[in-house]
Amino acid sequence: MELLSLDSSPLFVPKTITDFLAQLAATKDGSQRSSELDGYVKRLEDELRKIEVFKRELPLCMLLLKDAIELLKEEGMRWRRMEERPVVEVFIPLKGNSEEDGGVVSGKENIDKKNWMSSAQLWNTSINVFDYTKRDSVELKLGNEEDDRSVPENPIEVSNNRAVEGALLAFRGQNELSGFAKPCLKEVKEVSEVPNLCLMTPLMSEALAGSASANSKTSNGCKGSGSGSGVAGQVKLLNKPQPQQQQQPLRKPRRCWSPELHRRFVDALQQLGGTEVATPKQIRELMQVEGLTNDEVKSHLQKYRLHIRKLPPSAAAGQGNALLMSLDHSGDHSKANNVQSGSPQGPLLAGGFAKCRSTTGGESGNSREAEEDEKSDG
DNA sequence: ACGTTAATAT
């Protein structure tokens, strides 16, 4: 009785579609029915909008919601058609018990109606959160086979997709790690065994920020650095909601050197005979990470060199002297010749340098594990 | 192409 109407509007109790339809069927008043339906659809649409950002991670949710919305819409049409037997006037507003104006109905109700009438298309068209996807696809054409986007089961190839994939892992990966390589996805290993070099780009967070309704705290996967960024971001948003938009050229998402990626880098480095003799191009080719550019490697190498020159004492203590090696490289520029013969120091240093994971010195006393362990990275 | 440096962004 009254209970029904009471519980439906003031405090919303989620119902299954079935229950809702049953309730709807029990509702005699046409206008009330339509408003209930309207409300329900609205909620669905709201939620759909909320998870739009995560549509890659929650494809099924998206599907279900869309499905439900469409179903309800059809149901609404059916009711309406049923109610207005005289089929002639198609545009009669459903609420028209009182019928303000026939033709030019102006008012929220009309708008509402239009709204739920066209809800389904709204989702497909009007949601433009993903301007980025365009960019993705543009950049993706480097190594793309089909589009992986539709296959969330196996989202993490190697690093084919510059942007999107890391989202799943974005939520756990923000710990400060000592030194150089702050891994984007620190605990990837635990999460999935797939060697995962995906770039956790700020795209995700940008998308989040862009979609207004986002919770804003998830932050990016690379380094949340929790405190500052979120606030700053919000402030920025408040100050200038719109101004920048597309600017000139959209910036390339910054490469995040995940532990895996860095490990490859180091491996390549050691195969090439050390930091000082390895050249960006060679490194990049050895790493076999598609999408990786010379410049990125170069930049990384630069930083790498700086760091190992800065704090060699600890690493050099054990064995020979990485310093010597790096210093006496004056004469011999034998580049891609041998790996082991000359100096294992480079690798050693390298190992120490990027002791991101594996809890430094846990099981593997060997700083350099398998050399030719170039795994199957397709 | 390679190594640096500086400017800039995150």
Add this chain to the structure above:
DNA sequence: CATATTAACG
């Protein structure tokens, strides 16, 4: 401050 990217110079 640390990390990344980019442009520019040698």
